[in-house]
Amino acid sequence: MASPRHLIIEPEAEAELAEGMDWYEAQQPGLGAALFAEVEEVLTGLELGELVSVPVPFVRTNLPVRRVHLDRFPYAVVFLEHGDQTHILAIAHFKRRPGYWASRLRSVGRE
Numbered sequence: 001m002a003s004p005r006h007l008i009i010e011p012e013a014e015a016e017l018a019e020g021m022d023w024y025e026a027q028q029p030g031l032g033a034a035l036f037a038e039v040e041e042v043l044t045g046l047e048l049g050e051l052v053s054v055p056v057p058f059v060r061t062n063l064p065v066r067r068v069h070l071d072r073f074p075y076a077v078v079f080l081e082h083g084d085q086t087h088i089l090a091i092a093h094f095k096r097r098p099g100y101w102a103s104r105l106r107s108v109g110r111e
Contacts, residue, residue, distance in 0.1 A: 004047050004048055004049075005046065005047050005049060005081070006085045006086070007043060007046065007047050007086050007088060008085055008086070008087045008088065009043075009088040010087065010089055010090070010104050012090065012101070012104060013078075013088045013089060013090050013091050013101075013104075014091075016090060016091040016092070016093070017035070017036065017039055017091040020032075020035055020073070020075065020091065020093065021033070021035050021036055024073075034072065034073075035070075035072075035073050035075075038070050038071065038072055038073060039070065039075070039077065039091060042068050042070065042077045043077070043088070045068070046068070046077070046079060046086050046088075047086070052068075053066035053067060053068045053079075054067060054068075055067075056078060056099075057098070058098060058099060059099070059102070063080065063105065064080060064081055064082075065078065065080050065089070066078075066079060066080075066081070067079070067092075074093060074094040074095070075091055075092060075093055075094065076090075076091075076092050076094070077090075077091055077092075078090040078091075078092050078101060089104045090104065
């Protein structure tokens, strides 16, 4: 069994999740917590290497940027694996401009 990967969550990704949780909670009590629980499930799967992810379109092919779509919410967890670390770059809503998070690759030295 492989050892768990170390997750590093960019502050902007944390802010995106908090913003989404607030918005959903305002729509219906408990929905923000449901979003959080689904993201936590994805993060745990990434940490354990148990999830299937797909490449992110329009990102240079030499960058291993991938994403996992949430099942219930219109979001994807966008991440980059680098060594034994997984950098969570964005909790990206599908309606946001594609690739808006690309500048965050600088923080992991991969731009």
